Amino acid sequence: MGVWLGCVACMASGSSVVPNGDQGRQDQDAGGEFAAFDAGTEELAPDAACAAAESEGKLAPVNLVFVFDRSGSMSDFNKWEPVVRSMKSFFADPRSKGVSASLTYFPKTSDLYCGSTECCSIDSYTVPSVPLTSLPNGTVFAASLDEVVPGGGTPTVPAMRAAIRQARSIAEASAHRGETTAVVLVTDGMPNDNCDPQRSSVELTAGAAQDANEEASSIKTYVVGIESPYHAGALDDLHHVARRGGTTAAILVMPSNAEGTAKAFADALDAIRSRTVSCRLPIPSPPEGKVFDRRKLNVTVSEGNREYGLGYDEACQGGAGWRYDDVAAPSFIELCSSSCSEVKGGRGTKLSVQFGCDTRIAVH
Missing domain, CATH: 3.40.50.410 (von Willebrand factor, type A domain)
Known part of the structure; x- marks a missing residue:
């Protein structure tokens, strides 16, 4: 299954995903962990998100x-x-x-x-x-x-x-x-x-x-x-x-x-x-001018006219969302069970990975 990896508008649509922002944010530099955020479903304007950068990749063969x-x-x-x-x-x-x-x-x-x-x-x-x-x-x-x-x-x-x-x-x-x-x-x-x-x-x-x-x-x-x-x-x-x-x-x-x-x-x-069929996605090399930051990555699913963001969920408690294979030294993005099933069952489903955007955290 082919996937598109890139920085598109950082959007969150759905109650299981919240956009990252300054409010409610923990000090990432101090603890090195992902931030905690207030719930929200408001879409971010493209200009407020991250600069467009796109590369192509595939789910693990x-x-x-x-x-x-x-x-x-x-x-x-x-x-x-x-x-x-x-x-x-x-x-x-x-x-x-x-x-x-x-x-x-x-x-x-x-x-x-x-x-x-x-x-x-x-x-x-x-x-x-x-x-x-x-x-x-x-x-x-x-x-x-x-x-x-x-x-x-x-x-x-x-x-x-x-x-x-x-x-x-x-x-x-x-x-x-x-x-x-x-x-x-x-x-x-x-x-x-x-x-x-x-x-x-x-x-x-x-x-x-x-x-x-x-x-x-x-x-x-x-x-x-x-x-x-x-x-x-x-x-x-x-x-x-x-x-x-x-x-x-x-x-x-x-x-x-x-x-x-x-x-x-x-x-x-x-x-x-x-x-x-694997639901593991190798993290690609960042596009030119970007660097990989594990706290600044987001995953968006698109199928036809439908597009929605997946929240990061290290324990995959809710079934939807994604996580890293190794949060300390990640090599792969892994989709949680229900998101995995949805991507597998879809025809023409694409995943977009956004570089440089603060990670959206799933809420339950």
Whole structure:
């Protein structure tokens, strides 16, 4: 999602935001904290605000590492074609702007009895079929998906471990600092591969997902489960992996006719996109002639003809507003929960960040 960062008229419209002024102000220099203000909703005249200065920025990007089950059972019950069609649409959708994705298929080959070197080795899945690519992209992913046909077993453990390794590498790279990285497992059942017959493949998969979620970078695992009568009990297993991966439950798709399956799967991907879109905004370099002062920053939301200011709320008590990731040494602006939901749900929503204006404080 694109955002505009700049100094526009410092305005406050709405009872949760008050304009900063001299009255009621604490000594910021003494305590170094934000000021306390009287409530008010009066708009400030542009000339009384701050000088116009504008730069462009974006919400923190999202990286999704897809692990896609192409086992033989994915061809049953008219699942494969509509699922692939919806995946193509997701990757090409303009609403996926700000998201990057990679794509890995498992098993490595369609041979049901492929050897441990090919199907059961983590190294077999280390290099994705489509590397991390900015979306929307209607060609690279579509070309890759068109080359794949379902067949073989379900070696979920090595494929997931490789995907988590890839996600960890992305999350730890300096180029992706502050970004959200997650794994998306798409499957119609849990492991059936004989890769490690002495141990529970379900537990190994869930354990890998939990380890990734509990790391400092908190790589979560989303699971899209495509129901199949052949895999009794598999749905509970999928929920188990999702819970351990930090996403509460798997998103389940019930195959029906082709259009119904395609829509259900598309809805599942939409839900993941919505849940992973970040509401963190990197603080941009100030425009020429401006310096960053954490006490002189404001955030305004505009959508169509509607424009309103967000108040600073360090604890995000009221749900609306914004705060810094670290008030002592801020790097990001974080929207509070209800403001985050509103920005995510809006089409064409823009955020403006004003430099040099005394910070407006949210009141409750």
